[in-house]
Amino acid sequence: MSSTKDIDTLIELMAKLPGLGPRSARRAVLHLIRKRALLLAPLADSMQTVAATARECLNCGNVGTSDICDICESEKRANGILCVVEDVSDLWAMERANVFKGRYHVLGGTLSALDAIGPEELRIPRLIDRVTSEHITEVILALNATIDGQTTAHYIADLLENRVTLTSLAQGVPIGGELDYLDDGTITAAMNARKPI
Amino acid sequence: MSSTKDIDTLIELMAKLPGLGPRSARRAVLHLIRKRALLLAPLADSMQTVAATARECLNCGNVGTSDICDICESEKRANGILCVVEDVSDLWAMERANVFKGRYHVLGGTLSALDAIGPEELRIPRLIDRVTSEHITEVILALNATIDGQTTAHYIADLLENRVTLTSLAQGVPIGGELDYLDDGTITAAMNARKPI
Incomplete structure (x- = not known):
């Protein structure tokens, strides 16, 4: 693809991210290389940190950087x-x-x-x-x-x-939702759970 | 957003990539954390390598890992x-x-x-x-x-x-292209440059 193995490896890995394919991975890698001081280096550091510290909370399953997450520990x-x-x-x-x-x-x-x-x-x-x-x-x-x-x-x-x-959770019309675009099930649920104003 | 600063930083940086926004960045980061041994760690290493070595070829402007790119140097x-x-x-x-x-x-x-x-x-x-x-x-x-x-x-x-x-480069009908979907300019160019079979 490109002329060097290191860059090809990065493109291949980026293409494995959800929402990115080979073409958008190439675009992202070119963008990263152009902004290597401002974006690529900080991103690499940030990934190293997260790779080393991220884990699932043993209590609730949230992801965090300690065995018990901040929410579980918060008083x-x-x-x-x-x-x-x-x-x-x-x-x-x-x-x-x-x-x-x-x-x-x-x-x-x-x-x-x-x-x-x-x-x-x-x-x-x-x-x-x-x-x-x-x-x-x-x-x-x-x-x-x-x-x-x-x-x-x-x-x-x-x-x-x-x-x-x-x-x-309550079911009904989402805030900002238009009736015309809602499915029948949601309208039925909203109608059945109607409230006095 | 999430419960820890490191993960939020990673999400913010990922959201700066072309083609990713805050929502897809969160999705990508969760995917990375789930596959931290298989994907996040190799990706972080690959980014470190590219951040340290990638540069523009002084001769032609291609990106590579040396001052003169492989294509310019190739005999x-x-x-x-x-x-x-x-x-x-x-x-x-x-x-x-x-x-x-x-x-x-x-x-x-x-x-x-x-x-x-x-x-x-x-x-x-x-x-x-x-x-x-x-x-x-x-x-x-x-x-x-x-x-x-x-x-x-x-x-x-x-x-x-x-x-x-x-x-x-020659201009004309792309391979696999259907006339019905082509713009007038392309059809005109293809017609003007028609070749004997």
């Missing part, structure tokens, strides 16, 4: 309430919204008979342990509104029934 | 013929096609009155020097078929007229 977080999410990206989305002050539990996926993913693969046993050890009184099941997500939510709800208060 | 390349391209990515595209056996000259952009880019900004003086010092007999102007590209080609053609044979 400012509300005790007794857990928000269960599928993935770290969902946890990050909740944190950006800055609306939840309790702690999280990242399942690491959803139950899936097709992919042979059962409760043991999903950090579900750890969730049950935490409910007891951390004296949890409310579990918010913030799983995605997909078939697999809802199946997983039902499974967990069955396990924790009568032990904690179980809640789920 | 297998034909002497006396230069292919002038706008950008390193164009050079890489020509090399992938594996059709040109001479050497290159990368301008680093096109002339642009609007952006105040004149010949001095473009490695054009170096091109004139090379034509003399390397005893060039043919210069292929493989600039992009845009207004700026063609303006630059005309400017260089004026400078080198009567000193070398000047050629440009």
